[in-house]
Amino acid sequence: MPLKEYRKKRRFSATSEPKGKVSRKKPRQLVFVIQKHQAKRLHWDLRLEDEGVLKSWAVTNEPSLDPKIRRLAVQVEDHPLEYGGFHGTIPKGEYGAGKVEIWDQGTYTSGHPLSAEIERGVIEVVLNGKKLRGRFVLVRFRIESNKAQWLFFKKKPKPTAIRIGRGLNKAA
Ligand code: MN
Numbered sequence: 001m002p003l004k005e006y007r008k009k010r011r012f013s014a015t016s017e018p019k020g021k022v023s024r025k026k027p028r029q030l031v032f033v034i035q036k037h038q039a040k041r042l043h044w045d046l047r048l049e050d051e052g053v054l055k056s057w058a059v060t061n062e063p064s065l066d067p068k069i070r071r072l073a074v075q076v077e078d079h080p081l082e083y084g085g086f087h088g089t090i091p092k093g094e095y096g097a098g099k100v101e102i103w104d105q106g107t108y109t110s111g112h113p114l115s116a117e118i119e120r121g122v123i124e125v126v127l128n129g130k131k132l133r134g135r136f137v138l139v140r141f142r143i144e145s146n147k148a149q150w151l152f153f154k155k156k157p158k159p160t161a162i163r164i165g166r167g168l169n170k171a172a
Contacts, residue, residue: 002053005077009095016088020080023052029107030114032127033084034063036103039096044103046073046152048125050114053078057150063104063132065154073138073152104131124155 002022012019027049035045037058044063047054057073064071084105090097106129110117117123121140127133135155142149 002051002078003080006079009077011094015090015094017086017090018080018082020082023081025052030109031081031084031105032108032125032129033105034059034103034129034132035087036101037096037098038100039090039098045076045100047079047084048108048114048123049081049084050118052081054081054083055114055118057138057152059152063152065132065134067154067156070151070153073150075140075148075150104129106130106132123150 003020007019010017030049032046032048033054034047037043037045041060044059044061046057046059046063049055056076056079058076060072060074062071085102087101089099106127108125108127110123110125114123114125123138124135125138126135132154136152137155138150138152140148140150
């Protein structure tokens with residue numbers, strides 16, 4: 001039940017977030033979305049479509065196009081696909097209370113099924129958004145109180161040529 005935790009945390013009588021369901025449609029293109037969420041603590045929710053839901057991470061700072069800037073991304077519960085279109089204000093007293101706006105959205109591709117990469121702890125995707133474009137990486141580095149912590153960053157472009165000086169380190 002991929003959305004069990006999502007639903008358990010929310011009162012749909014009080015919030016306008018979608019109750020949602022696992023999509024059975026075969027996607028033509030996989031989508032991603034990043035929602036800027038002004039909750040108790042401001043964060044950016046990164047969501048990647050996989051198997052009819054949105055795999056989700058709370059990124060603690062604004063994502064960057066600079067490969068040197070690595071953002072902490074705490075994996076959170078799967079969200080329904082419809083959540084990708086959600087923006088608005090979650091009422092006070094409700095889970096995640098505060099303003100949600102769509103910060104970026106688009107499609108993505110990955111070389112392997114996302115679920116396999118999540119299992120492995122290394123995800124590489126090409127994002128095709130308005131703000132974020134190009135190859136991005138998520139690397140799981142620890143699990144703390146049952147929550148997987150990942151680093152999210154732009155992959156450094158491959159240098160066009162690397163030449164290692166032969167003989168430089170040869171002992172005399
Ligand atoms: Mn959030």
